[in-house]
Amino acid sequence: MVSNIGNFFKPQNIANKAKNEAELSVFYMNDVHGDINRAAKMKTAKDCFEKQNKATANLTLAGGDLLYGKDPKRLNVITKFLNALHIDATALGNHEFHSGSEKLAETLKGLNTTAVCANLEIPEGNKLRERMAEKKLVKSATFMRGGHKFAVIGASPFDTDITTKEKQDGTGIKQMDVDKTIKAINAEVKELEKQGINKIILCSHTGYGEHADLKIARETEGVDIIIGGHSHATIEGANTKDNGGDKKLNVVKSKRGETVVITQANKLNKKAGFLNVVFDKNGVIKEDSIVNKLANVDDFKPNKGVQDMITSILGENKVIANPKHTWMPINEFQDRYMENPVANVLSDSILSAARKMDKDVLGAVHTTNILKRGIEGQVTKYDIKYDMLPYNSDHVITEITEEDFVKLLEATSGKLFQNFDPQLLRCSGMRYTIDENADKGINGHIKSLEFVDENNNVVRTVDVKNPSKTNTLKIALNDYLFEDKDTKAIMAPYKDSAKTIGKEQELFAQYLEENKDVDFDLKPEKRIQINYQNLDKYCYQYPMEDKLAALAIQK
Secondary structure, eight states: OBSOOTTTTOOSOGGGOOTTOEEEEEEEEOOOTTOOSSHHHHHHHHHHHHHHTTTSEEEEEEOSOOOOSSOHHHHHHHHHHHHHHTOSEEEOOGGGGTTOHHHHHHHHHHOSSEEEOSSEEOOTTOTHHHHHHTTSEESEEEEEETTEEEEEEEEOOSSSOOOTTSOSSSOSOEEOOHHHHHHHHHHHHHHHHHTTOOOEEEEEOSOSSTTTHHHHHHHOSSEEEEEOOSSOOBOOSOOSSOOSTTOOOOEEEOTTSOEEEEEOBOSTTOEEEEEEEEEOTTSOBOGGGOEEEEEEGGGBOOOHHHHHHHHHHHOOOOEEEOOSSOOOOSSHHHHHHSOOHHHHHHHHHHHHHHHHHOTTOOEEEEEGGGOOOOOOSSEEHHIIIIIIOSSOOEEEEEEEEHHHHHHHHHHHGGGGGTOSSOOOEEEESEEEEEETTOOOSTTTTEEEEEEEOTTOOEEEEEOTTSOOSSOEEEEEEEGGGGTSTTTHHHHGGGTTTOEEEEEHHHHHHHHHHHOTTOOOOOOOOOSEEEEOSOTTTTTTTSOHHHHHHHHHHHO
16 A cells, blocks of 8 residues: 555646636545545545645535444544545435434534535425525535636435435425426526536436436536436546446536536545546536546555544454355445345344244344445454444334235335335345236235245245235334335334344344354355346346346356
8 A cells, every 4th residue: 555646636637728717626525424444545545636736726525425324423433534534515415314304414513514405495494404504505505716616516316215214394304306406406507607607516416327417417507517426336537428337428418518527436435536627718628628537545545643533432443253255245236136145144143133032033124225235354343333234223023914014025125126226125034036027916026925944944935916914924124114115104003012122233243253153155045036027127227237247146
């Protein structure tokens, strides 16, 4: 590792800039997800950017999801880390809202950055209105750099429900869909142009793709750059056609026919983005000036101040397990929607704890989103608490009818073929099949459901075409299912009688300590089988190349 990587962040366009033109360098990041593993290295990368861009107009921008989870110590660390980076503006992602508007308002108060968001309706009485009054949360922010004015607008996601923690008293926020988002951005651009500002950046947490950032770029007027997030895409260069991988289509024409650059820097502080462009005298990007690169943050030496701060707040790390084999996904599609040995062991830990309380528990399920990464080498306290299981949600035992359990599976896993971000249910003590063309009815896409013992022998089969309205199943599950908009109504009758098992961090760590021989090599157990007819339709937000690569490994 080196303290800086040459002149990676050095401006490229000084010679190409004519009089009355403006050069801008942008340091960008997105989907940090509260990462602490590379935080100290990211600080060093930012320091290098600052040193190399002292004489150039520059901004530090983020595409949202910087925060994560509810742990107060971790939020304290992330707040201090983000403040050390001196971020000028950030979008608000779905994870900023994980604990609701009131908690977000409190966190924003301590962040030395401006949150930008033009596509949320925030009514009077909502705590975020206090941050709006202080100008810490605005539709757009303006910055004077190098004698030129730049503006940054924000957009939050419209495909993911960010309102599950909101109050139902009229003060809850309302999300806009993509078309309303485009109208809101265009309206804000017009206001900025009235002020003579024609160099405009969008910090977006709507995701890369034709349904999101590409559509926004083509249908807005006056937006020049989109610093994206949400889909964890890796985008380098200036590409007028889609070349796949990190060379995705990212230079398109706006509704006015002006150049728009879209970019994104992966997730978890893995990449630090550098964008350098020249605006002509009319505030339009000169296409041949675009320099867009991503630095590997692991190439930088950790900043000692940030590292010491993390240790002082979180304490020393501790090794929980040293498994013989470990597993990391090759891409996000494999991580979330293919069989995952880490998810299997997590499910086993929940079922084990549940059966200690009640031996009649048949199976355990948890939403795929609670597990955020695989395992490399030894498993530490930091890994479990701050990377793998940052939500630390409660898990409970509930006695649910066969009919409602099948409905639950359909409301989550069955949406693999129709929803942007389905909550596939990982499981233990059971196996089920999802079929794109299964008979419609109460079971929807669910084709089969069986419960099994430790030796994988079937102990109970549920007729998914005609599940019982009276026969019940004792199931362990995470309490998010009582709140998610797709499952809330199904689970409502069982909320008051649910018995708490414990929090997932403690359940997983305890299971690893008790079962020293637990391994994480990928041995397909076929707990979940997915039959698809159209690979394009299966989790359509992921590129085909990712799906093919993951499927090849699975076989």
